[in-house]
Amino acid sequence: MNRCVEPELLDELPAQDPRALRSRSDLRRVNALMGNAGVIARALLDEPGVRSTRQLVDLGAGDGTFMLNVAKRLRPAWTNVEVTLVDRRDIVNARTHREFETLTWSSRSVAADVFDWLEHTTEQRVDWVIANLFLHHFSDAALGRLLQLVSGRANGFAACEPRRYPAALRASRWLWLLGCNQVTRHDAVASVRAGFAGPELSALWPGNGDWQLCEEAAGLFSHRFVARLRASAPVTPAQASHG
Numbered sequence: 688m689n690r691c692v693e694p695e696l697l698d699e700l701p702a703q704d705p706r707a708l709r710s711r712s713d714l715r716r717v718n719a720l721m722g723n724a725g726v727i728a729r730a731l732l733d734e735p736g737v738r739s740t741r742q743l744v745d746l747g748a749g750d751g752t753f754m755l756n757v758a759k760r761l762r763p764a765w766t767n768v769e770v771t772l773v774d775r776r777d778i779v780n781a782r783t784h785r786e787f788e789t790l791t792w793s794s795r796s797v798a799a800d801v802f803d804w805l806e807h808t809t810e811q812r813v814d815w816v817i818a819n820l821f822l823h824h825f826s827d828a829a830l831g832r833l834l835q836l837v838s839g840r841a842n843g844f845a846a847c848e849p850r851r852y853p854a855a856l857r858a859s860r861w862l863w864l865l866g867c868n869q870v871t872r873h874d875a876v877a878s879v880r881a882g883f884a885g886p887e888l889s890a891l892w893p894g895n896g897d898w899q900l901c902e903e904a905a906g907l908f909s910h911r912f913v914a915r916l917r918a919s920a921p922v923t924p925a926q927a928s929h930g
């Protein structure tokens with residue numbers, strides 16, 4: 688299957704449109720079915736060494752509930768985490784922020800295009816950037832630029848995306864069985880067609896030997912990509928993380 692990127696309906700609907708609200712709730716169930724929060728949490732827990740404060744950024748974070756589910760899996764090992772949820776839609780509600788607080792995490796949402804934010808933020812380099820069901824929105828050319836920007840902003844990057852292969856495409860056509868609406872059913876098929884297989888993201892990551900890369904199938908339907916800055920890699924003082 689060749690990679691094919693096409694517009695998704697959820698991206699085009701107003702945030703408060705009932706079909707969009709319903710589709711975001713479907714997405715929570717789809718994420719649970721795919722086991723994506725566990726996939727990302729395991730990548731982060733594999734990190735050697737223990738740090739008391741960490742900074743995380745979630746790109747295309749949606750309503751923040753995916754990151755919250757990752758946070759629940761990282762507790763109690765990770766406390767005092769500062770998480771930034773970046774999405775072009777400002778849809779993280781107060782309850783979700785409060786739930787982060789109960790885990791001793793601080794959360795803030797930023798309504799911005801991720802390219803603009805990564806290019807212009809004046810914030811220091813963070814420990815991890817994560818992305819879930821997000822990278823597949825972009826063409827290879829745009830992804831190359833996105834990954835270049837991420838590599839300049841983080842010591843680690845973990846992404847979980849649809850796995851592009853016939854069984855996942857077939858499964859995506861059966862989401863009506865979970866009660867998913869027409870928006871979710873359309874976007875699920877489009878997401879698998881735009882998903883990833885083999886070392887496609889590794890090939891787009893800026894390759895200068897400073898990064899350790901791992902890209903593989905995860906579970907039945909997911910594709911995981913993890914990039915970690917090697918301990919020996921030089922980090923410019925302006926980019927050094929605090930923590």
Ligand SMILES: C[S@@+](CC[C@H](N)C(=O)[O-])C[C@H]1O[C@@H](n2cnc3c(N)ncnc32)[C@H](O)[C@@H]1O
Nearest residue numbers: 714747748749753774775776799800801819820
């Ligand atoms: C399929 S949803 C995934 C949301 C979340 N990661 C999850 O797993 O529930 C993709 C999200 O990416 C956001 N998005 C798409 N393109 C974006 C861009 N260029 N900058 C910021 N957010 C974007 C959409 O608003 C949407 O919330």
